[in-house]
Amino acid sequence: MDNLDVRLAKLARKGDQRAFAEIVELYKDKIYHLAYRMLNNRHEAEDVVQETFLRVYKNLDRYDENQKFSTWIYRIGTNLCIDRLRKRKPSYSLDAEMNDQEGMDGYSMIPSDDRTPESEMLLSETQRIIHQAIESLPAKYKTIMILRYIQDMSLQEISDVLNLPVTTIKTRVHRGREYLRKKLEFKL
DSSP, X not given: OHHHHHHHHHHHHTTOHHHHHHHHHHHHHHHHHHHHHHHOOHHHHHHHHHHHHHHHHHTGGGOOTTSOHHHHHHHHHHHHHHHHHHHSOOOOOXXXXXXXXXXXXXXGGSOOOXXXXXXXXXXXXXXHHHHHHXXXXXXXXXXXXXXXXXXXXXXXXXXXXXXXXHHHHHHHHHHHHHHHHHHHHTTO
């Protein structure tokens, strides 16, 4: 897929609007899911998607074709999310989160596999608890845990996206898991 990305980026750089539209089509859902997981807010996630593609468009001439396009675009999206998280005042209003999600959390969108109502209730409660635990992580761990376990990126890919050494990523994954384990011991 990266060869396609690079070809599209080259065409878009030369002003090919269809090539840029294809880039948007390839990445809009991925960037939205990343932003939603990091920000836990549908409207902010949509804003981040738009801002990401604006930045991609403006900076196509700065894209280094020797690096993976996906890494470059994820870095832009992740940095925009981190900026928004930094600007937020720490407020963990569960009511606001539930209203924004229209009674759902991101986990409830995962396809079911013929669960019973009882197992569904237990599962959604467990997912809610895990989601809250991830939400409560400090930003430097939260970002890495989302990229690692929800976006399913390798440690090297996370290192490339965040521009941090792999050893730092490993440490933060370990500390993030420890933090989650301690939080979840009391809840589950």
